[in-house]
Amino acid sequence: MRGLFAVFSRNIVNFFRDRLRVIFSLVMSLFFMFVFSFVMKGSMSGIAQPMAYLVAGIVIMTVFQQALNNSTEILNDLSSGFMKEIIVSPIPRWQISLGQILSATAIACIQGSIILIMGFFIGLRVSAAGLFGTFGIMIVAGVAFSSLGLYLATVSRNSSTFQIAVSVVAMPLTFLSGAYIPSTVLPHFLAPIVYLNPLTHITAIFRYVALGLYSSPVSALVKEGIAFDANGFIITPIISFGFIVLFGLAFFLLSLRKFTSADFSSVKAAMARHRH
């Protein structure tokens, strides 16, 4: 387990060494908070706590983006050569991949928490029990999306356009998740995408817990875009949570398996080309 901890700790240290990157990623979230707070004020029909609703969405999207970005950092480690140092060390592969997932999760949760704390200043109120729950869900989201990122990065390996491709796909999915703009205001033909989008579900369960809506009737939740009425079948936040857990577990196991058996020696060719 010492290898796992070493990989974890190195990734965290490496991330926070790059102060500019830490600041930029937070500035992005704050910018969204600022811009969408105007949208919220205007179009928030039927949402009881608009600012808290928005902050919760931005917190969980920060966790999602940071988890995905940081787990795909292994692509940079591959092209800088550092991954080779780890691959030829006696650390078992499963510990390397677990270290990658957990460090990306930790970074994502730290970034999410910073946004959460800022949210307290603009009207977010979370009970002690709710706080406990929000951290739990941030960790679940972190593990799920870090696993997804590690899996995609391991499959693609040496593609330098991969990270751009990921953000191109991730961007529309974040907007269709209801995190920034409530999914209730989206056109109806997008409903299937909204329901299949894992980001919709992580946003829903996170808001449910962060805003403490346990006693709200289902109809109110549907109206706020936290539960969904898919042709009569009500997708409650609990079902959403189950969906995320299964999604995360699947990619967690897939990424461990893929990373453990991946042949990273072929990456060398791409690096040599890069060098000359």
Next chain:
Amino acid sequence: MIKTEATMSNIIEVENFTRRYGDFTAVDDISFTVPEGSLFGFLGPNGAGKTTTINTLCTILGINSGTMRINGHDVDRERNLVRKDIGIVFQESTLDGKLTVAENLKYHCEFYQVERNIIAERVDSVLDLVELQEWRDTPVSGLSGGMKRRVEIARGLVHVPKVLFLDEPTAGLDPQARSAVWTYIRRVQEEQGVTVFLTTHYMDEAEICSNVAIMSKGRIAASGSPSELEERFAKSVLELETTEPERVFDYLTGEGILFDVERGRFRINAGKTATELDILGLFRNSILSFSTDRGTLDEVFLAIAEGEAM
């Protein structure tokens, strides 16, 4: 564990190793051994199969057929045991540029499970070895190429391996940095008793190796000590000035030895040291001066490459 005499003295044993990439055979049935404590040079032009061989020894690539053992452990089946016994300096940098020199070394110790209480001492000693003590807290990205290579050498040694592998350790370095890197490599082998296995295509560097193997097109074309190879393959030239040029001329023509004469000096392609000694002995009373040009590994290398081409 019972060790045979052969495994005691040879730290690396390669038998009938073959590696294919699809239809292309990168390494074709090679066998060699590396004595413990030696400085072994693995030479050859680009694409000869050096890097494939070193990467397989370093447990990065799998084996198609044949066996490789390092310190008695099977490279393919006992990877983690082998990994603890070896240090590796790759062609391209594998340092974390954002971490400092000392941090890179400390994390390496963690990856290789060096006992916690001796890590600081080990890091200090390897930094002294490569003379980078004053740079220990500098982020690696701020170092020159030569210094980075020295950090990599230090890192390859910090877990006290039995064998240090270096793939083209001086490629892309300026002459001063090259000579510094060589100083440390020799220090590692002579003072620390670590077996050094390196690849290079600078033949002048290979002269200091205790043993070399020259690869060409996936096979080992020649192996032995540099002087043995020079004797066998290089054209050494004997130059002499004599008071009896006619006698020397007749003798050489009679023996069928190739030579030419330039401003009264004979340039004789004797081929073998023994023949040169014969000539010197025969005309000892009439020789005014002589010199020999031993030939270099460069010539050995070219001779082998030409032989392959024919």
